[in-house]
Amino acid sequence: MINVDAIHHSLAKIEKQKHVYELMDDPEMKMKTLENMINEFDLIGDAALEGIKDATTLLKKIGSEDVGKRIEKLTEIN
Template structure:
């Protein structure tokens, strides 16, 4: 599933980079590097989210409605005993 820790870490890095950016004087090259790093972190967040969506979709495909109804019936039979 989605690695929430990785997303949290990326968001923390973005926040720090944003603060650094605002503290920089007139150094366009350094500002560009900071912006590039922020964009990379946003890409990582997007990649993590997409991977989680893919895994969830695959799981839903595996579970299918027939499997769910069969499992419910099996559980009902076990409870009835």
């Protein structure tokens, strides 16, 4: 599933880079910092996509018939 620790670590990096960016005057360094932030967002997106793929694989293993039966049982309870 989704590695929440990796996402949390990336978000912490982005937050630090944002603070550094605000203190910089050098345009080249600002661009480098923005590139680093974008790369971290890409890593978060990749981790989320992997989680979605894993969840989809699990759903396929369960089978759509089982899922349909479970949904039917849940709707009968309500």
